[in-house]
Amino acid sequence: ESPLSSAEESVNGLPGDPLAPQSSGAKPPSEEPSGGESQPGTPLPLPGPHSALSIQEMVAMSPELDTYVITKKVKEVLTDNNLGQRLFGESILGLTQGSVSDLLARPKPWHKLSLKGREPFVRMQLWLQDPHSVEKLMDMKRLEKKAYMKRRLSSLSDAHSVDVGGAMGPDFLQGSQSPGGGPQQQQQQHHHHHHQQQHLKKPRVVLGPEEKEALKRAYQQKPYPSPKTIEELASQLNLKTSTVINWFHNYRSRIRRELFIEEIQAAGGARPGSEGGSPSLRGSKSGEGDSCDGTESDGTVEAARQGFGPGQEDQRGTDHDMEAESEAGASGSSPARIECSTPGSSCGPAGMGLFSLTEASSSSGSGPSNNIPPSGPARNPRDNTLRKKKAANLNNIIHRLEKAASKEDPSEWEF
DNA sequence: TAAGAGTCAATAGG
DNA sequence: CCTATTGACTCTTA
Numbered sequence A: 001e002s003p004l005s006s007a008e009e010s011v012n013g014l015p016g017d018p019l020a021p022q023s024s025g026a027k028p029p030s031e032e033p034s035g036g037e038s039q040p041g042t043p044l045p046l047p048g049p050h051s052a053l054s055i056q057e058m059v060a061m062s063p064e065l066d067t068y069v070i071t072k073k074v075k076e077v078l079t080d081n082n083l084g085q086r087l088f089g090e091s092i093l094g095l096t097q098g099s100v101s102d103l104l105a106r107p108k109p110w111h112k113l114s115l116k117g118r119e120p121f122v123r124m125q126l127w128l129q130d131p132h133s134v135e136k137l138m139d140m141k142r143l144e145k146k147a148y149m150k151r152r153l154s155s156l157s158d159a160h161s162v163d164v165g166g167a168m169g170p171d172f173l174q175g176s177q178s179p180g181g182g183p184q185q186q187q188q189q190h191h192h193h194h195h196q197q198q199h200l201k202k203p204r205v206v207l208g209p210e211e212k213e214a215l216k217r218a219y220q221q222k223p224y225p226s227p228k229t230i231e232e233l234a235s236q237l238n239l240k241t242s243t244v245i246n247w248f249h250n251y252r253s254r255i256r257r258e259l260f261i262e263e264i265q266a267a268g269g270a271r272p273g274s275e276g277g278s279p280s281l282r283g284s285k286s287g288e289g290d291s292c293d294g295t296e297s298d299g300t301v302e303a304a305r306q307g308f309g310p311g312q313e314d315q316r317g318t319d320h321d322m323e324a325e326s327e328a329g330a331s332g333s334s335p336a337r338i339e340c341s342t343p344g345s346s347c348g349p350a351g352m353g354l355f356s357l358t359e360a361s362s363s364s365g366s367g368p369s370n371n372i373p374p375s376g377p378a379r380n381p382r383d384n385t386l387r388k389k390k391a392a393n394l395n396n397i398i399h400r401l402e403k404a405a406s407k408e409d410p411s412e413w414e415f
Numbered sequence B: 001t002a003a004g005a006g007t008c009a010a011t012a013g014g
Numbered sequence C: 001c002c003t004a005t006t007g008a009c010t011c012t013t014a
Helices: A055-061 A067-080 A085-093 A097-105 A115-129 A133-157 A209-221 A227-237 A241-268 A388-405
Strands: none
Touching (some): A055 A115, A067 A085, A067 A097, A067 A115, A085 A097, A115 A133, A209 A241
8 A cells, every 4th residue: 555645855766765765966956055054033954945955964964953842842733733643754754653652752862863863853843844734734634534435435335255254354465665655664574474374473572561570670680681691581581582682672772761851851941831840751550660660669779689470589690790779869860871872972961951942933823832941050959750760770880881891991981 | 793773563542 | 543652673883
């Protein structure tokens, strides 16, 4: 299926896919990167007169954008106009609904994004700047609906026979994205299984709360478990080794992201004016001892050693053991951060300009609200929101130290 | 090679 | 329908 479309910007029409991978040479029309740009009244970036630059070029020269403000605005516009993430994602960003949801809910700060990661934000910014953004999307929505209706009708009138007994067999379309129209690229798992039409999907492993808890506990002990530990965890929990490995990759990544968020909130303060304070963020469900707070709690940090689910024993101490437990108490803030990834950029330790206050926001109708809080004055003392994360972060530091310790040359220490 | 960054896509709730 | 979560996968990086 591919009726969808994408009306995307020009950009290369290579046989590849619409969303522009690279651009080697020259863009036909246009030029003029011009350093200067926006005049003081204009909100932001690139209003280049009107050039059809490829997005990547724009990403490359884009000034720092405030991802938090951008996502906030996008969410507002979408909800105000009843536009869904799916539509928005597929037609404007070239991403699927789940990715959009994630991006809008937890945007990483600009300086921690790779070039590729910045792309969606630049697209969002561009979209926000387009005066007709909403109408265009709404038009697409209409078109989709029309197509949908059409399809429904035809199938109804049709007497196709799909054998048997009146079951509605799942129809498989299985085609996933159309290469041509939709953006995207990255087809995941090729279904290279020829035959075997019988739906053998691959169940999508769903870890039980108990397994997650055990994994989280293990993470607190050792964010970077050795292969041996991984094997043990896998066998004890009855999971595939790869599942455990993936879990750790994902968990580390996601924990890291939450730290960024907390950092942002703490730094910028949230004081739009009225607004009762940031909504607090996720309340993590119930269940697990969970790391994220859950209403009060804790105090002493976990460590929880207790049998793994089904009752088992643990075995840690593999490797050299390290014991770390802490609770960095400082209320203050700056969790130690290590890693400033991405080459260039700065690692801004706490303090400063996490975001520029650009943003002029062109109104757009509704919205009360929004806008970025005054940058910040101070840090919010006493914010209790995280806790174990910091502890985990410390373990992280320890891990890196151990790693660094193996190197001779201090210059290679990446701290 | 392992870790990290980005995403996808199945799925669980509304 | 729509949104949020999350295991797994592809590409980069170092």
